[in-house]
Amino acid sequence: MKFTLDGTEYDVFVTSLKRDADIKDGKNSSTTLSGRYRRDVVGTFYNYDMDIGTNRTDPEQYDRLYEVLTSPQNQPHTITLPYGQSTITFTAYIKSVSDTMPLKKDGRTAWTELSVKFEAEKPQRRPT
Numbered sequence: 001m002k003f004t005l006d007g008t009e010y011d012v013f014v015t016s017l018k019r020d021a022d023i024k025d026g027k028n029s030s031t032t033l034s035g036r037y038r039r040d041v042v043g044t045f046y047n048y049d050m051d052i053g054t055n056r057t058d059p060e061q062y063d064r065l066y067e068v069l070t071s072p073q074n075q076p077h078t079i080t081l082p083y084g085q086s087t088i089t090f091t092a093y094i095k096s097v098s099d100t101m102p103l104k105k106d107g108r109t110a111w112t113e114l115s116v117k118f119e120a121e122k123p124q125r126r127p128t
Contacts, residue, residue: 003050004080004089010065016051017082024123043123046088048081052114054099059108069097069116076121092118 001014021044028040054062076091095117101109 001082004078005068006077006079008068012065013053013056014050015053016049018049019081019083020047020049021045022047022120041127043126045120045122046083046090046124047092047120048118050081050116050118052116054110054112054114059110062111062114066097066099066111066114069094077118079118081118088124090124091121093121095119 001017002009002011003014004010023044024042026040026042029038031037057065076093078089079092080087080089082088096115097117098113098115099111100113101111
């Protein structure tokens with residue numbers, strides 16, 4: 001699967017892609033004296049968790065991707081991922097990145113189980 005991060009396309013072996021639609025309430029949401037909940041919906045944020053299989057990735061390419069994903073920055077990334085039958089492009093922060101080094105392969109470090117969590121900067125949908 002291909003995905004784009006900050007204008008660079010990455011063709012990687014994605015083993016799992018999970019999306020969450022987080023419908024966030026605003027600061028004016030509350031429970032009234034009658035017990036009824038009143039919502040002040042900010043909007044729907046789409047957050048993604050992506051697992052990348054690394055056994056098909058060149059180690060140098062993997063290291064470059066890892067450096068990009070783990071770069072500490074205050075600004076969100078622009079990312080394009082699958083959405084429905086097409087794709088969605090939005091701004092998101094990378095919340096966490098993890099991987100595992102179970103073994104060395106041909107004298108080289110072989111990292112596996114790369115996981116990335118993307119959290120939307122702003123809602124993709126707002127109430128009407």
